[in-house]
Every structure is written in C-alpha cells, then in structure tokens.
Amino acid sequence: MTIDETPRGPGSGGESDSMARSRTTARDLERYAGLFARRTQGMRSSAMRDLMAITARPEVISLAGGLPDTSTFPAEDLAALMARVAADASARALQYGPTEGMDELKQCIVRVMAEEGMDVVADELLVTTGGQQVIDLVCKTLIDPGDVIVAEGPTYPGAVPTFGAYEADVVQVEMDADGMRIDLLEATLERLEREDRSPKFIYTVPTFQNPAGVTMSLERRRRLVRIAAEREILVLEDNPYGLLRYEGDPLPPLYALDKGEYVIYLGTFSKILSPGLRLGWTAAPRPVLEKLNLAKQGADLCSSTFGQHFVIEYFAQRDWRQLLSALRELYRRRRDTMLSALAEHLPREAEWTRPTGGLFIWATLPSYIDTTDLLARALREHVAFVPGRAAFLDGRGGSSMRLNFSGVADDDLREGVARIGAVVSEQLRLYSTLTGKEPAKRRTEALGEVPAAGARVLPLRRRAG
Amino acid sequence: MSRVAVLAGGQSLERQVSLRSGARVREALERLGHDVIPIDVGPDLVALLTSSRPDVAFIALHGRDGEDGTVQEILELLGVPYTASGPSACMRCMDKVVAKHALRDAGLPTPDFYAFSQTAFESLGAAQALPAIEQRLDFPVVVKPAAQGSALGIRFAPTAADVPPAIVAAFSYDTKVLLERHIAGRELAISVLDGPAGPEPLPVVEAIPLGGDHYDFEARYEIGRTEFVCPAALDEETTRRTQELALEAYGVLGCYGFARIDLMLDEDSGEATVLEANAIPGLTETSLLPQSAEAAGISFASFVARVLDLALARAPA
Numbered sequence: 001m002t003i004d005e006t007p008r009g010p011g012s013g014g015e016s017d018s019m020a021r022s023r024t025t026a027r028d029l030e031r032y033a034g035l036f037a038r039r040t041q042g043m044r045s046s047a048m049r050d051l052m053a054i055t056a057r058p059e060v061i062s063l064a065g066g067l068p069d070t071s072t073f074p075a076e077d078l079a080a081l082m083a084r085v086a087a088d089a090s091a092r093a094l095q096y097g098p099t100e101g102m103d104e105l106k107q108c109i110v111r112v113m114a115e116e117g118m119d120v121v122a123d124e125l126l127v128t129t130g131g132q133q134v135i136d137l138v139c140k141t142l143i144d145p146g147d148v149i150v151a152e153g154p155t156y157p158g159a160v161p162t163f164g165a166y167e168a169d170v171v172q173v174e175m176d177a178d179g180m181r182i183d184l185l186e187a188t189l190e191r192l193e194r195e196d197r198s199p200k201f202i203y204t205v206p207t208f209q210n211p212a213g214v215t216m217s218l219e220r221r222r223r224l225v226r227i228a229a230e231r232e233i234l235v236l237e238d239n240p241y242g243l244l245r246y247e248g249d250p251l252p253p254l255y256a257l258d259k260g261e262y263v264i265y266l267g268t269f270s271k272i273l274s275p276g277l278r279l280g281w282t283a284a285p286r287p288v289l290e291k292l293n294l295a296k297q298g299a300d301l302c303s304s305t306f307g308q309h310f311v312i313e314y315f316a317q318r319d320w321r322q323l324l325s326a327l328r329e330l331y332r333r334r335r336d337t338m339l340s341a342l343a344e345h346l347p348r349e350a351e352w353t354r355p356t357g358g359l360f361i362w363a364t365l366p367s368y369i370d371t372t373d374l375l376a377r378a379l380r381e382h383v384a385f386v387p388g389r390a391a392f393l394d395g396r397g398g399s400s401m402r403l404n405f406s407g408v409a410d411d412d413l414r415e416g417v418a419r420i421g422a423v424v425s426e427q428l429r430l431y432s433t434l435t436g437k438e439p440a441k442r443r444t445e446a447l448g449e450v451p452a453a454g455a456r457v458l459p460l461r462r463r464a465g
Numbered sequence: 466m467s468r469v470a471v472l473a474g475g476q477s478l479e480r481q482v483s484l485r486s487g488a489r490v491r492e493a494l495e496r497l498g499h500d501v502i503p504i505d506v507g508p509d510l511v512a513l514l515t516s517s518r519p520d521v522a523f524i525a526l527h528g529r530d531g532e533d534g535t536v537q538e539i540l541e542l543l544g545v546p547y548t549a550s551g552p553s554a555c556m557r558c559m560d561k562v563v564a565k566h567a568l569r570d571a572g573l574p575t576p577d578f579y580a581f582s583q584t585a586f587e588s589l590g591a592a593q594a595l596p597a598i599e600q601r602l603d604f605p606v607v608v609k610p611a612a613q614g615s616a617l618g619i620r621f622a623p624t625a626a627d628v629p630p631a632i633v634a635a636f637s638y639d640t641k642v643l644l645e646r647h648i649a650g651r652e653l654a655i656s657v658l659d660g661p662a663g664p665e666p667l668p669v670v671e672a673i674p675l676g677g678d679h680y681d682f683e684a685r686y687e688i689g690r691t692e693f694v695c696p697a698a699l700d701e702e703t704t705r706r707t708q709e710l711a712l713e714a715y716g717v718l719g720c721y722g723f724a725r726i727d728l729m730l731d732e733d734s735g736e737a738t739v740l741e742a743n744a745i746p747g748l749t750e751t752s753l754l755p756q757s758a759e760a761a762g763i764s765f766a767s768f769v770a771r772v773l774d775l776a777l778a779r780a781p782a
Contacts, residue, residue, distance in 0.1 A: 053480065053481050054476070054478065054480055057476070368629065368630040368633065369630075369633065370630070370633075370634050370637075373618060373633075373634040373635075373637035373638070374637055376478055376617065376618070376637045376638050377636075377637035377638070379478070427633050427636070427637075429587075430583070430586060430587070430632070430633050430636060431629055431630070431633050433586050433587060433592050434586060434592045434595070434628075434629035434632055434633070435592075435629050436592065
C-alpha cells in the first residue's frame with residue numbers, strides 16, 4: 001500500500017489482524033534473506049511508514065491521504081448498474097478478458113481523453129489495473145538496474161517504491177510555480193549525457209502535480225516534448241487529475257502536443273469515477289505499447305473484467321461528466337476551505353502552493369523545522385500530513401509537507417489545519433527562544449485582521465526558464 | 466495451561482513494531498498450548514480485561530503507555546499478573562533523564578548530560594545556558610527526547626548552529642529533552658533475563674551500522690542496514706565487564722523479568738557507559754533480545770515460557 005492509498009479505518013493500520021500468526025524465527029529470517037533478490041534492497045519499509053500507519057486511526061484527521069471522495073457516487077446508481085451487469089453480462093463479466101482491455105471500455109477511454117483534447121484510437125490503448133500499474137509496467141519494460149529516470153522534485157510518493165524495486169537511479173529536477181524547471185532539466189540531461197547515463201524516460205505529473213499542486217506552463221510543455229524528440233527520450237505523462245480543474249483554462253496534455261511520438265500517457269478512472277475499480281490505462285507509441293502488453297500478460301493477464309463491465313455500463317447509462325462536475329464543485333470548495341485555513345493558521349514563515357486543480361497543496365516551512373519529526377508532534381494532536389521526504393529519493397523535502405483537501409470534510413479541514421498551525425507556531429517560537437532571534441509576528445496579528453482566502457499565498461518562486 | 470492476554474499495538478509511535486512483537490509472542494504462546502487472548506490496546510482495554518479474565522498478561526507494547534508504567538498500573542489495579550518490570554522500573558527506564566540520574570547516583574557510568582523541559586526554555590531562559598553546556602559536552606552533542614523508544618528524534622549536532630533545530634525536533638516527541646556527550650565507539654546491547662538463580666546477562670550484541678547515520682531509526686528495523694553480531698567480537702574481560710555493568714544497571718533501575726541495556730564502549734578509553742535501558746525491548750524477528758537469547762541456547766518459545774512463569778511467580782497469592 002502506498003502512502004497515497006492509505007484509507008482510514010480498521011484493518012489499514014495493521015489492527016489485530018496483524019497479530020495473526022507468523023512462523024518466522026531469527027534463523028528463518030536469515031535463511032529467507034539469502035533468497036531475496038537484490039532488488040528487494042530497494043523495497044523498504046520505513047519509520048515514516050510506521051508513523052503513517054498511525055494516521056489511519058479514526059480519531060486522527062488525516063490530511064495525509066490522496067483519496068477521492070467516493071461518497072459522491074450515488075449508492076442507488078451503483079446498485080442499479082451492478083444489477084444490470086449481472087443480468088446482461090454475467091458470464092462475460094465473470095470471465096477472463098483480453099490483456100489490452102475490452103473494446104467497449106476503450107471507447108469510453110477515447111471519450112475521456114477527447115475531453116482533454118487528445119485524439120487517440122482504441123488500438124493505441126492498453127487498459128491497466130489502476131494508473132499505478134502503468135508506472136510499474138513502464139519500469140519493467142524500460143529499466144535495467146542502474147538506468148536513470150528523471151523525475152520532478154518532489155515527485156509522486158507512490159512512484160518511489162516502484163522506481164526502487166527496479167533499481168532505477170532517479171534524478172530529480174526542481175520545480176517552481178510553472179512546474180518542472182526546463183532549464184534545469186536541460187542542464188541535467190547535458191550532465192547525464194556527459195556521464196554516459198542518459199535517462200530512459202522522464203516521469204512527470206504536469207497538471208496539478210502530486211504532491212506540489214503546481215501545473216506546467218504551456219511554454220514548458222512545448223519545450224519538454226521538443227527536448228524528448230530531439231534526444232529521443234520517452235516521457236511518462238501521469239495525468240490522473242487533468243479533468244479536476246477548478247479555475248482557469250485547460251492546458252493541452254503533453255500527449256496532445258507530441259501526438260504520441262515520445263510520450264507515454266497514463267490515465268485513470270480512479271479520480272473521475274472510483275479508485276476501488278482499479279482501472280487505468282496507457283496510450284503509447286506502438287512498439288512500446290506492444291512491450292507493455294507483454295509485460296502486463298506476465299503481471300496479471302488482464303484487468304478486472306467485472307470492473308470493466310461496470311465502467312462500460314456506467315458510461316452507457318449515466319452522464320459521466322455530471323459526476324465529474326459534482327466532484328469539481330466539491331473539491332473546489334474544499335480547496336478554498338484549506339487555503340483560507342492555511343492563511344488563518346499557518347505562521348508567516350510558511351509558504352504554500354495554490355493549486356488550480358487536483359487534490360494537493362504543498363507547504364514549506366523554515367529549514368530548521370523537520371516535518372517528519374513534526375508529524376510525530378502533530379499526531380499527538382490527532383492530525384496527519386505526508387512529510388516532504390516521502391516525495392524525494394535523496395533526503396530532500398525535510399521541511400515540506402503534502403496536504404490533501406479532497407478526502408476531508410470542511411470542518412475537519414479547518415480543524416486539521418488549525419492544529420497543524422498550532423504545532424508549527426509552537427516549534428517556531430521554541431526555535432526563536434533557543435536562538436534568541438525575535439519571533440516573527442503573525443501576519444494576522446500584525447494586520448489585526450484575517451486576510452482573505454489565498455491573500456498570503458506565496459507560490460513557489462517563479463523564475464525564468 | 467493458562468489464559469494469556471497478549472497486549473500489543475496501542476497508540477504509541479512504535480505501534481507497528483509492537484504489533485510484530487505481539488504476533489510473535491502470540492504464536493509462541495499458542496505453540497506452548499496456552500489459550501491466547503490478543504488485545505490491541507485502546508480505550509476498551511479495561512473492559513476487555515475485565516470481561517476476558519486472563520490468568521496473566523504478556524505485555525508486548527513499546528513506547529508510551531505500554532512501556533512507561535501506565536498499562537502496568539492498570540494491570541496492578543485489576544489484579545492481573547503481567548510480564549516484565551513493574552510500574553516504577555518502567556517509569557525509570559522510559560524517561561532517559563530519570564534513568565541516567567539513577568545510574569549516576571548509583572555510581573554507574575553514563576555519558577554526561579543536561580536535561581531541560583520545554584518550560585525551562587520558554588519561561589526560565591534556559592537557552593542562555595546552551596553555550597556553557599556545549600562547552601562542557603564538546604561537539605558533536607547528542608540531542609534526545611527523554612521518553613521516546615527506538616531512535617526516533619535522536620540527532621547529532623556537530624556544531625552550535627545544529628543544536629536548536631535538533632532540540633526543536635526532539636521536543637516533537639516529548640516535553641523533556643537531554644543533551645548528551647557523544648561517545649565515539651562500539652554500540653552494544655545486552656539483554657538481561659531473570660531466572661531461578663536471579664537475573665543473568667545474555668550474550669552481548671554489537672550493532673554495526675552499514676554506512677550512513679549511526680542513529681538512523683530506519684536502520685534498526687531493517688534487515689541488511691545494520692549488522693548485528695552476536696556474540697560480539699569482544700575479549701573475555703570486556704565481555705564480562707560489560708555484562709556486569711548491564712546487570713548492575715538492571716538492578717539499579719529495578720527491572721524484573723527481562724530488559725535490554727544499551728551501552729557504548731569508548732573506542733579510546735575502552736570504558737563502557739550505559740546509554741539507556743529498555744523495559745520492554747522489541748521482540749520481533751530482527752530484535753536484539755530474541756537473537757541474544759537464541760545465541761545463549763534459549764529459543765523464543767522458552768524465553769516466552771520463562772517470562773510467563775516469572776510473571777506468575779511475582780503475583781500475590
């Protein structure tokens with residue numbers, strides 16, 4: 001389970017079921033350890049994961065998840081659609097399906113991609129078990145141990161264990177308010193080429209990035225696809241949130257700009273319909289797609305036929321855009337709630353991003369605050385977030401945190417941010433006391449009023465390039 | 466055979482480790498033929514103990530509540546015999562400051578230290594004393610929360626500028642922190658197990674970090690990040706000396722049943738000093754006490770059996 005898929009409630013934190021019998025002794029463990037593949041050394045459980053497990057307790061307000069709000073989906077719709085699948089397609093829905101996915105489902109995907117201006121035909125698609133499987137299959141297909149992947153810094157925390165499992169060497173490129181710094185990307189690619197370590201692919205979430213919440217500008221998108229073509233490097237465009245835009249005009253996905261030459265596209269039904277379906281897809285250049293298909297055969301033969309039938313039925317019987325616009329409405333409000341709570345409760349030394357879509361806000365504190373330690377303190381106040389280090393492979397991100405607003409109700413958002421604000425302020429005060437430096441006055445106190453929502457938002461600094 | 470409640474999980478930051486310890490204990494108890502009642506410690510603890518009426522409780526909790534005497538007090542109150550140390554020894558071990566004072570008062574070596582509460586900094590201007598402390602302890606200074614198990618929140622401060630952030634980090638875990646002299650040397654862990662002839666030290670374990678930070682929390686739980694050598698490659702005299710010291714610390718702190726004493730062996734002077742004591746050390750597959758017991762020819766099952774007998778032996782008739 002990745003940090004992004006940590007649901008709350010019993011079982012998830014390893015409740016009493018984790019006390020189930022285990023038949024391992026120290027000697028056994030050594031014996032097994034000798035049998036583990038070398039790549040398992042890149043698969044680690046961590047102190048942070050142990051801390052994250054505590055965030056699943058019901059009394060904790062968790063801003064650490066990445067969960068869509070599934071309560072929006074009408075239960076009676078679910079029941080009606082399931083009944084229809086059972087009545088009309090029982091035998092087929094219970095049967096294996098083609099590895100590449102069912103044709104009717106691919107037609108649904110074509111519609112979803114068209115919504116973001118992408119022109120794709122069914123045989124350029126491979127249906128996968130969640131978007132996560134695309135990351136896994138792409139690594140499986142492209143990465144030999146030691147091969148380089150270029151990713152954003154911070155990057156999607158859920159991709160980190162996948163990269164690790166394939167023993168990839170991940171090089172992270174800094175971002176600002178306009179997404180990945182393409183000037184730094186170019187410098188990085190130059191350097192890697194000189195070292196004869198040119199990357200196999202560039203991994204990016206260009207739109208409403210997880211975890212930073214920023215969006216790559218159109219100009220940078222154009223430069224990125226041009227660089228990929230010039231250098232013949234693949235780009236994995238991870239786009240789970242593109243349709244969850246709360247303001248402004250949509251930007252074309254990299255896939256639309258590049259016309260599928262060097263861009264492998266990753267899409268998912270998780271954020272527009274349901275993550276429980278575990279259905280995602282990829283669109284890729286044909287030779288790559290063929291390899292991905294073979295890799296998927298070995299992984300799981302095909303994705304759930306039952307789930308595919310459900311989605312097909314859903315697209316046939318309901319207006320998928322309607323659910324999407326309900327979700328947008330809900331998340332926009334929650335984003336605004338979180339932004340105004342941040343402005344009210346976080347001290348002025350803190351900065352955070354102001355996402356125009358997606359699920360996450362990335363907040364950065366002064367460098368002397370360590371957010372992994374801060375999480376331990378916050379858990380005493382029953383509130384949780386993802387420490388920034390989870391989004392880096394090189395130990396950076398120690399003063400940042402990822403905050404989720406989509407899966408938490410307004411009252412809890414306000415309360416959760418207020419508690420985080422209180423522990424941050426406490427640590428800043430303590431630091432001032434220790435160093436003898438005058439504590440910075442809270443802006444709200446200085447102005448004698450609470451600023452309007454977003455008024456104190458300090459986006460990641462904008463730079464040329 | 467007995468009805469044994471295995472208390473594990475709980476709300477501490479070491480919850481996951483505790484669940485692993487608990488699972489192992491449970492399995493051993495079942496193999497020994499006991500009737501096991503697994504309890505994930507929470508607000509219903511007293512209700513569960515009252516309704517299930519166990520003969521004895523095996524405490525596999527680590528950190529806050531379980532290792533600091535809180536759960537032990539509850540079990541005393543309910544009249545349920547339990548494994549390992551009583552409330553007062555637990556309190557002494559859990560609070561590194563109290564433990565170090567007790568050791569120092571008894572004349573046992575422990576690295577020099579100064580401890581402060583958050584209030585001392587906030588209301589009493591303790592920050593003014595930092596330069597003097599740093600001068601007396603030399604750099605690097607080790608900064609620790611007083612009451613956190615494992616190595617969470619422990620930092621090295623190589624320079625004066627690193628001290629304030631390290632103190633802030635340590636206060637994330639407790640309202641009291643200590644600044645301690647850093648001892649460069651070998652890190653030893655000596656488990657002590659009670660028996661018919663009184664407490665005896667088990668073979669010495671040496672923790673050798675494989676690169677990276679010596680006080681890396683992660684490394685302690687992962688196979689392959691820290692190498693544990695048991696018995697440690699020490700000469701006979703050093704082995705005897707360190708084991709004796711561990712035994713004395715165990716006695717001074719008033720431990721019962723079992724405990725683990727962590728020591729540093731100064732690389733220059735060869736002197737052994739006590740860092741801390743763990744009233745309920747980890748009992749997972751990678752934990753030090755079980756490894757050490759095994760090296761002494763005591764299987765995990767016989768360890769569990771012995772500890773359970775001791776719990777029942779202590780119980781008032």
